[in-house]
Amino acid sequence: MDTQSRTRRIDVLLFDNVNLLDVAGPVQAFEAANIEGRRRYEIRFVSPDGQPVRACCGLTLVAHAKFASTANGRDLLIPGGNGVDRLVDDRGILEIIRKRAKSEGRLISVCSGALVLAAAGLLDGIEATTHWSRAKDTRKYAHVAWNLDRISVTQGKVFTSAGVTTGIDLALAIIQADCGPTVALAVARELVVQLRRTGGQSQYAFHLVGQFTKGEALTRLIEMVVASPGLDWTLEELADTAGMNARTLTRRFKRDLDETPAQFVEKVRVDHARDLLSSNLPLKQVAVDSGFGDLQRMRRAFQRRFGVQLSEYRNMFG
Secondary structure (H helix, E strand, C coil): CCCCCCCEEEEEECCCCCCHHHHHHHHHHHHHCCCCCCCCEEEEEEECCCCCEECCCCCEECCCEECCCCCCCCEEEECCCCCHHHHCCCHHHHHHHHHHHCCCCCEEEECCHHHHHHHCCCCCCCEECCCHHHHHHHCCCCCCEECCCCCEEEECCEEEECCCCHHHHHHHHHHHHHHCHHHHHHHHHHHCCCCCCCCCCCHHHHHHHHHCCCCHHHHHHHHHHHHCCCCCCCHHHHHHHHCCCHHHHHHHHHHHHCCCHHHHHHHHHHHHHHHHCCCCCCHHHHHHHCCCCCHHHHHHHHHHHHCCCHHHHHHHHC
16 A cells, blocks of 8 residues: 555756766656556656756756756755766755755755765765765765765665666665555566665675776675675685785785775675565574674674664664
């Protein structure tokens, strides 16, 4: 049964050099939710001056209206693209977004659109994500708790996603929260995508990390750890599997991932445990299956990574 009876209205901000997939992906997901004679979502496209814009792929997109501070309860979706680099310096646009943030409407960003929210000061003090290639740009916004391992992050009425196809992941999560799992599953089937990517929030990103490391041996090792976090991944075992000594392995992890092998293994195990926490498995079983083995080790890892007790985390997100 739907958890919401009213139609959600969403303004999608268009601008020159916007990424077309950042717009089309989530918009198509929301449109696909309008089934069984129900208009669950209504999309309106807006641009800074109300005029057509040119997407980075060359396609011209036509806006319905000029971007304005009057929200009338509408959500705001900000996609990414190279044009973001101009938006983050546009004081007029940022001020409109700040005013929109004071309404009841939600703030949704796809890809580098999160940088626009950050420039407006709307991500200060909360966790957010954006496309991995924008890691350097995120350093300009030190008050944001950036987590680029995440596919999407929800913080109250603020939603951010890693970019491009993950805009669909985020839209599906919003649809599930708004309309229930039945509608969300119907949308996923219509789009021929997974309702929830295997491994939860960041396992997919860990595979990407492996693809961008310098050296096939390290790439294979990362993929093995992600695939089997429950194995006994001591430093010696990691080094032996990679075919190098422990000192060399540690140096390459620091060079390519900016963390030690042990930190990477713990991060993978925490992510695996987070996925298992959504089930009804006993905590001791979660600790074993995710590779911690010992419940206290898992508790300490969650405290280190999130600053909360494991029980608190499960109550909030389990």
